Amino acid sequence: MPDTTGGPLAGLRILELGHFVAAPFCTRLLGDLGADVIKVEPPGAGDPVRQWGARHKGQSAWWSVHGRNKRCITLDLKKPRAREIVLRLVGESDALVENFRPGQLDRLGFSEAALREARPDLVIARISGYGQDGPQRDRAAFGVIGEAIGGLRHLTNHAPGTTDLPPVRTGISIGDSVAGIYAAFGLMAALWRRDATRHGDGRGRSLDVALTESILSLLEGALPEYGALGTVRQPTGGGIATAAPTNAYRSRDGQWVLIAANSDPLFQKLATLMGRPGMAEEPGYRGNQARCANVAALDAEIGAWTALHEAAELERMLAAADIPATRAYTAADCAADEQFRHRGMVREVEDSTLGPMLHPGIVPLLPDDPGAIRWAGPPVGAHNDEVFGGLLGLSEGEIAKMRQEGVC
Amino acid sequence: MPDTTGGPLAGLRILELGHFVAAPFCTRLLGDLGADVIKVEPPGAGDPVRQWGARHKGQSAWWSVHGRNKRCITLDLKKPRAREIVLRLVGESDALVENFRPGQLDRLGFSEAALREARPDLVIARISGYGQDGPQRDRAAFGVIGEAIGGLRHLTNHAPGTTDLPPVRTGISIGDSVAGIYAAFGLMAALWRRDATRHGDGRGRSLDVALTESILSLLEGALPEYGALGTVRQPTGGGIATAAPTNAYRSRDGQWVLIAANSDPLFQKLATLMGRPGMAEEPGYRGNQARCANVAALDAEIGAWTALHEAAELERMLAAADIPATRAYTAADCAADEQFRHRGMVREVEDSTLGPMLHPGIVPLLPDDPGAIRWAGPPVGAHNDEVFGGLLGLSEGEIAKMRQEGVC
Numbered sequence: 001m002p003d004t005t006g007g008p009l010a011g012l013r014i015l016e017l018g019h020f021v022a023a024p025f026c027t028r029l030l031g032d033l034g035a036d037v038i039k040v041e042p043p044g045a046g047d048p049v050r051q052w053g054a055r056h057k058g059q060s061a062w063w064s065v066h067g068r069n070k071r072c073i074t075l076d077l078k079k080p081r082a083r084e085i086v087l088r089l090v091g092e093s094d095a096l097v098e099n100f101r102p103g104q105l106d107r108l109g110f111s112e113a114a115l116r117e118a119r120p121d122l123v124i125a126r127i128s129g130y131g132q133d134g135p136q137r138d139r140a141a142f143g144v145i146g147e148a149i150g151g152l153r154h155l156t157n158h159a160p161g162t163t164d165l166p167p168v169r170t171g172i173s174i175g176d177s178v179a180g181i182y183a184a185f186g187l188m189a190a191l192w193r194r195d196a197t198r199h200g201d202g203r204g205r206s207l208d209v210a211l212t213e214s215i216l217s218l219l220e221g222a223l224p225e226y227g228a229l230g231t232v233r234q235p236t237g238g239g240i241a242t243a244a245p246t247n248a249y250r251s252r253d254g255q256w257v258l259i260a261a262n263s264d265p266l267f268q269k270l271a272t273l274m275g276r277p278g279m280a281e282e283p284g285y286r287g288n289q290a291r292c293a294n295v296a297a298l299d300a301e302i303g304a305w306t307a308l309h310e311a312a313e314l315e316r317m318l319a320a321a322d323i324p325a326t327r328a329y330t331a332a333d334c335a336a337d338e339q340f341r342h343r344g345m346v347r348e349v350e351d352s353t354l355g356p357m358l359h360p361g362i363v364p365l366l367p368d369d370p371g372a373i374r375w376a377g378p379p380v381g382a383h384n385d386e387v388f389g390g391l392l393g394l395s396e397g398e399i400a401k402m403r404q405e406g407v408c
Numbered sequence: 409m410p411d412t413t414g415g416p417l418a419g420l421r422i423l424e425l426g427h428f429v430a431a432p433f434c435t436r437l438l439g440d441l442g443a444d445v446i447k448v449e450p451p452g453a454g455d456p457v458r459q460w461g462a463r464h465k466g467q468s469a470w471w472s473v474h475g476r477n478k479r480c481i482t483l484d485l486k487k488p489r490a491r492e493i494v495l496r497l498v499g500e501s502d503a504l505v506e507n508f509r510p511g512q513l514d515r516l517g518f519s520e521a522a523l524r525e526a527r528p529d530l531v532i533a534r535i536s537g538y539g540q541d542g543p544q545r546d547r548a549a550f551g552v553i554g555e556a557i558g559g560l561r562h563l564t565n566h567a568p569g570t571t572d573l574p575p576v577r578t579g580i581s582i583g584d585s586v587a588g589i590y591a592a593f594g595l596m597a598a599l600w601r602r603d604a605t606r607h608g609d610g611r612g613r614s615l616d617v618a619l620t621e622s623i624l625s626l627l628e629g630a631l632p633e634y635g636a637l638g639t640v641r642q643p644t645g646g647g648i649a650t651a652a653p654t655n656a657y658r659s660r661d662g663q664w665v666l667i668a669a670n671s672d673p674l675f676q677k678l679a680t681l682m683g684r685p686g687m688a689e690e691p692g693y694r695g696n697q698a699r700c701a702n703v704a705a706l707d708a709e710i711g712a713w714t715a716l717h718e719a720a721e722l723e724r725m726l727a728a729a730d731i732p733a734t735r736a737y738t739a740a741d742c743a744a745d746e747q748f749r750h751r752g753m754v755r756e757v758e759d760s761t762l763g764p765m766l767h768p769g770i771v772p773l774l775p776d777d778p779g780a781i782r783w784a785g786p787p788v789g790a791h792n793d794e795v796f797g798g799l800l801g802l803s804e805g806e807i808a809k810m811r812q813e814g815v816c
């Protein structure tokens with residue numbers, strides 16, 4: 001049994017039939033807050049994320065984080081014996097999180113009816129590219145495609161006409177991650193309704209979270225603006241259409257420094273710092289509206305000034321003048337940040353395979369009951385004996401037979 | 409009283425002392441799933457988001473979505489009478505969501521001790537730029553600054569050396585929104601622990617969600633890779649460092665079309681579609697590793713082909729060849745998408761102020777208990793009488809006095 005060192009979800013058991021990013025990210029969040037997460041992987045190489053990104057000692061560094069706090073077991077879901085085991089695990093679980101292609105679990109013998117027969121009040125969180133129904137449900141779920149359909153990729157670009165370069169990816173699997181957080185939220189909402197003393201109804205519920213829809217939900221007023229006014233939100237590069245100056249400016253040492261001085265008092269401070277105190281009174285820059293109208297010239301002036309100073313020097317000067325600013329943090333900057341360190345948001349974790357590793361901390365932070373990083377992402381099948389034997393009560397002989405027959 | 413037409417959170421009451429994006433986004437999610445959200449705004453103009461973005465009939469279209477399902481009341485928190493009223497509302501609420509600057513609510517007389525005296529088992533969700541403690545807690549919380557500190561802005565850029573243009577903003581308030589979802593998740597985790605029949609302890613808990621940390625938590629393996637290997641994750645523009653081809657390519661009619669053909673079978677299909685079936689066997693393009701090494705040339709070849717066809721034609725051809733692809737959706741494309749429409753993720757909502765408006769649907773979707781968009785963002789103070797009178801039982805005379813004295 002895991003050492004449940006607290007967190008609000010201690011006592012909750014979650015079964016993960018997941019892979020790649022979305023479902024495992026959802027269960028990482030649940031495990032961070034104390035849930036007992038049992039992750040089912042195919043025997044052999046396991047979840048492909050174990051091989052993704054830069055490797056350290058032959059293993060993905062990402063996996064150290066992605067798999068933390070999970071009990072990892074292997075089962076070949078195509079084998080009847082594995083199906084029996086999964087349904088027994090369902091019987092011992094509060095919720096299931098999965099991100100197979102819609103319909104695939106049904107075909108493997110895990111229809112909702114079968115799952116609920118094993119555990120009538122099971123909460124089922126399904127995550128997919130486009131949702132469990134509808135004309136596009138069978139479409140292949142690629143993150144970059146889903147983010148583009150959700151409307152994000154159109155916006156992560158410079159203003160039309162600025163460049164021939166394509167719109168950028170956010171650089172991370174943002175659609176999968178946001179879908180994963182939404183699934184964690186919905187799962188807890190369903191569990192609250194199931195379990196609450198006063199409001200609970202004892203019923204299991206199902207969630208159907210789509211990557212595309214998770215992104216669409218973040219688009220502020222883009223949809224109602226289009227519906228009411230016919231205006232189509234366009235990308236605005238490093239800036240914001242309705243506020244200036246706010247952008248990233250290059251320092252002498254080639255770093256990007258964000259400066260957000262888009263109120264009159266902040267702009268006055270910036271103008272003074274730039275040695276141009278009168279600038280805030282020039283007709284072209286007086287008031288936010290004028291500054292937005294002349295933002296290209298304004299950004300060029302600020303950029304000419306930042307190019308004279310190193311990033312660290314700019315940060316010091318801007319902070320002393322109380323102007324919101326920062327360099328664009330790299331992973332190295334994140335790792336060194338005193339605030340992240342103070343709050344345990346960058347911390348060293350002992351990984352039994354990799355040794356000491358840097359992990360991001362637990363979000364959301366509950367200061368009085370924070371949960372813990374109990375262990376880093378474990379090897380494939382590390383908890384087979386513990387789960388099959390300890391939790392389900394199978395004998396050593398039964399487990400050996402499963403291994404022999406390729407069930408686990 | 410609101411018409412609680414279901415959703416898993418019906419019966420839950422949330423008090424919002426919020427403004428701008430993060431806290432109101434959190435409560436939008438809770439309200440969408442059925443919670444009774446009471447939002448407190450300053451008398452007069454109310455939440456500044458009511459004026460943000462494109463306006464329709466003098467009101468922000470965004471507000472129609474951002475304020476939906478909320479009961480909006482006004483209170484001048486600096487007035488002692490307003491403080492009394494807020495504490496009475498706290499007494500009637502399960503949870504409080506706030507995003508004032510750290511320490512500001514304390515100064516207004518709403519310390520955690522005062523809040524818990526009014527409601528001992530209150531769950532308190534605090535959202536801020538950098539967290540409630542630590543050396544940087546008092547820093548001004550600007551979204552673009554927080555996203556840069558979280559490590560995202562560095563990555564939303566083209567590869568080093570590609571362009572002098574700055575890294576782009578994602579185009580939306582991604583940091584605030586992600587923090588808002590995390591807060592909703594944490595809040596439900598805390599409520600589950602408080603209320604669950606078997607695992608509940610009856611205790612209120614506090615959450616401390618920071619925008620910077622919410623972003624940092626999404627950075628995949630960037631932090632452990634840096635810690636273990638010293639490698640600093642760099643931006644990769646429209647592509648992915650470890651997979652090719654996957655990028656956005658310009659169509660003849662100037663749209664960006666995403667194509668993700670980064671497996672050998674998919675690339676073979678693409679090569680055939682391009683009329684270059686032998687391309688997949690050329691040494692420079694054979695296997696993902698070779699394609700990644702020659703990605704610039706490969707992307708140029710694909711771009712030369714896409715430039716011959718209109719986006720709609722490319723989408724048809726690529727879909728017929730079963731290659732994951734899509735145009736980068738604008739808000740207009742999202743509004744027209746059959747899958748979004750089928751699943752209620754783009755829907756018409758009658759706004760009592762603005763008339764029919766397009767809203768994004770409810771995420772996460774619980775097909776059997778989905779919650780509802782009961783009403784669109786209401787006018788400032790629309791529910792003063794209902795909440796002060798109906799919920800707290802104040803007389804008409806008492807409410808009139810509050811109005812007269814500028815309390816509400």
